[in-house]
Amino acid sequence: MTPGIKNMDTSPAALDVIVVGAGVSGLATAFGLARRGLRVEVLDAAAKPGGVIGTVRRDGALYETGPNSALDTTPLIGELIEAAGVASERLPASEIASTRFVVKDGRPVALPMSPGAFLATPLFSPLAKARLALEPFIRRQPADEEEAIAHFVKRRLGREFLDYAIEPFVAGIYAGDPDRLSVPAAFPKLHALEQRYGSLIVGAILGARERRKRAETAKNTAKSFSFRGGMQVLTDALARGVGRVTQGAKVVSLSRLADGSFVVVHDRDGETLTRHARAVVLSVPAPEAARLAYPLAPEATRALQEIQYPPVTIVVSAYRREDVTHDLGGFGFLAPRVEGRAVLGTLFSSSMFEGRAPEGQVLLTNFVGGRRNPGLASAEDGELLEKVAAEHRALLGARAPALWNEITRWPRAIPQYEMGHLGRIARVAEAEKAVPGLRFCANYRGGVSVGDCIANAHATAESLGAWLRAPVVAR
Numbered sequence: 175m176t177p178g179i180k181n182m183d184t185s186p187a188a189l190d191v192i193v194v195g196a197g198v199s200g201l202a203t204a205f206g207l208a209r210r211g212l213r214v215e216v217l218d219a220a221a222k223p224g225g226v227i228g229t230v231r232r233d234g235a236l237y238e239t240g241p242n243s244a245l246d247t248t249p250l251i252g253e254l255i256e257a258a259g260v261a262s263e264r265l266p267a268s269e270i271a272s273t274r275f276v277v278k279d280g281r282p283v284a285l286p287m288s289p290g291a292f293l294a295t296p297l298f299s300p301l302a303k304a305r306l307a308l309e310p311f312i313r314r315q316p317a318d319e320e321e322a323i324a325h326f327v328k329r330r331l332g333r334e335f336l337d338y339a340i341e342p343f344v345a346g347i348y349a350g351d352p353d354r355l356s357v358p359a360a361f362p363k364l365h366a367l368e369q370r371y372g373s374l375i376v377g378a379i380l381g382a383r384e385r386r387k388r389a390e391t392a393k394n395t396a397k398s399f400s401f402r403g404g405m406q407v408l409t410d411a412l413a414r415g416v417g418r419v420t421q422g423a424k425v426v427s428l429s430r431l432a433d434g435s436f437v438v439v440h441d442r443d444g445e446t447l448t449r450h451a452r453a454v455v456l457s458v459p460a461p462e463a464a465r466l467a468y469p470l471a472p473e474a475t476r477a478l479q480e481i482q483y484p485p486v487t488i489v490v491s492a493y494r495r496e497d498v499t500h501d502l503g504g505f506g507f508l509a510p511r512v513e514g515r516a517v518l519g520t521l522f523s524s525s526m527f528e529g530r531a532p533e534g535q536v537l538l539t540n541f542v543g544g545r546r547n548p549g550l551a552s553a554e555d556g557e558l559l560e561k562v563a564a565e566h567r568a569l570l571g572a573r574a575p576a577l578w579n580e581i582t583r584w585p586r587a588i589p590q591y592e593m594g595h596l597g598r599i600a601r602v603a604e605a606e607k608a609v610p611g612l613r614f615c616a617n618y619r620g621g622v623s624v625g626d627c628i629a630n631a632h633a634t635a636e637s638l639g640a641w642l643r644a645p646v647v648a649r
């Protein structure tokens with residue numbers, strides 16, 4: 175027995191796969207592998223499965239500490255929900271949630287949803303609207319020249335579209351900085367539109383036809399959904415479906431035996447334990463994947479260490495309905511950087527989904543920090559709550575203090591797909607080739623949204639399942 179390690183398992187691999195991390199990426203991968211009849215165990219350091227997905231009930235309200243909804247962008251999402259047995263729990267966002275606001279000159283302005291509304295909106299000046307007519311004639315960027323999204327949007331659509339359309343959305347999705355996010359890595363579909371059609375406008379029209387053929391939906395038209403019991407319904411169901419999910423198990427090292435199988439060492443309840451498997455999927459954040467992969471794939475480690483995660487703090491606030499003047503008829507608002515607000519954006523959670531607040535109350539979910547304002551994400555509770563309450567007074571006409579607030583801090587929230595990201599991911603892919611049976615599947619790769627994580631998990635389960643089933647001689 176190795177000194178200091180109890181329960182050292184040196185038998186031929188008892189498990190086919192160990193998945194490290196029980197966020198949606200790891201759980202959906204494990205679920206896919208288990209459905210293929212493979213013996214899978216998930217090890218996760220936290221007390222509950224779900225990773226950043228978490229639903230909490232308080233005083234008759236239901237709120238999220240991570241993602242509030244997912245977008246139905248691919249049929250793979252519906253298939254997974256069906257297979258996990260929670261399709262009847264699924265809850266579409268309300269009709270009014272299709273209205274989204276952007277703050278302009280200190281007030282929330284509805285984003286235009288039709289050509290007529292676009293011509294009338296005060297969000298963009300007449301000059302900015304007229305400038306759009308030039309877009310189809312602007313030269314495409316050479317395919318091999320990486321560009322930041324801010325530069326891309328200014329070049330193709332003009333400065334106002336960056337300030338009042340793209341920058342706030344970038345903050346809403348990535349909590350990111352448009353001057354650093356890479357178009358091909360973070361917005362591959364925009365990149366593909368320009369490369370393929372030479373124009374976003376022409377590409378949007380022609381691309382819609384092609385998506386219909388593939389039964390896919392663009393992110394700007396896909397429907398948002400959650401579950402009656404919140405987003406955690408999905409990850410809880412996946413964990414039940416996998417069966418062998420061990421919480422409180424922090425994986426501390428990874429090594430390989432001469433036969434190519436893996437030894438995974440983890441700490442649990444003060445004990446150091448090992449598991450042994452033919453393959454390992456690392457579904458943990460990039461810095462943790464870097465640390466674990468170091469002995470096997472030092473090049474991937476260096477690439478993973480370069481991926482940054484800015485902090486985001488969520489403040490959930492419950493108000494009496496009559497204390498908020500704004501009708502909250504929408505999904506919520508995003509606050510562009512140029513408006514200088516304390517929040518990145520606020521979701522009108524009780525308008526998005528039924529059953530989120532008790533009768534006579536409303537629930538707001540506020541996002542603070544990100545690349546734009548990392549210091550405020552770590553401000554102490556009193557200062558944070560005062561800054562958020564001031565925004566409610568100014569932007570939503572709150573006339574009394576919130577009934578209660580809850581704060582969730584994510585010191586490392588969302589991976590940034592910044593310039594050079596695709597090169598980093600290429601090095602991770604090379605490590606997968608060099609170390610057969612080792613896979614990296616988490617939100618720093620292939621998209622950060624819940625839907626992207628599900629699609630990537632599906633692909634990982636499919637390819638790893640095929641590899642494990644292939645005759646040994648074929649490897």
Ligand SMILES: Cc1cc2nc3c(=O)[nH]c(=O)nc-3n(C[C@H](O)[C@H](O)[C@H](O)COP(=O)(O)OP(=O)(O)OC[C@H]3O[C@@H](n4cnc5c(N)ncnc54)[C@H](O)[C@@H]3O)c2cc1C
Nearest residue numbers: 195197198199218219225226241242425616617622623624
């Ligand atoms: C605040 C916030 C709001 C968001 N809002 C939305 C939204 O509205 N819609 C949307 O589509 N997406 C949203 N996202 C993005 C999306 O939720 C995430 O990208 C996705 O859930 C990440 O899943 P994951 O499994 O890749 O990683 P994670 O959820 O981070 O899971 C990683 C897991 O690894 C475990 N782990 C780490 N180290 C170890 C170790 N050494 N040993 C064992 N286990 C370990 C952790 O405990 C964790 O469970 C949001 C993200 C955040 C943070």
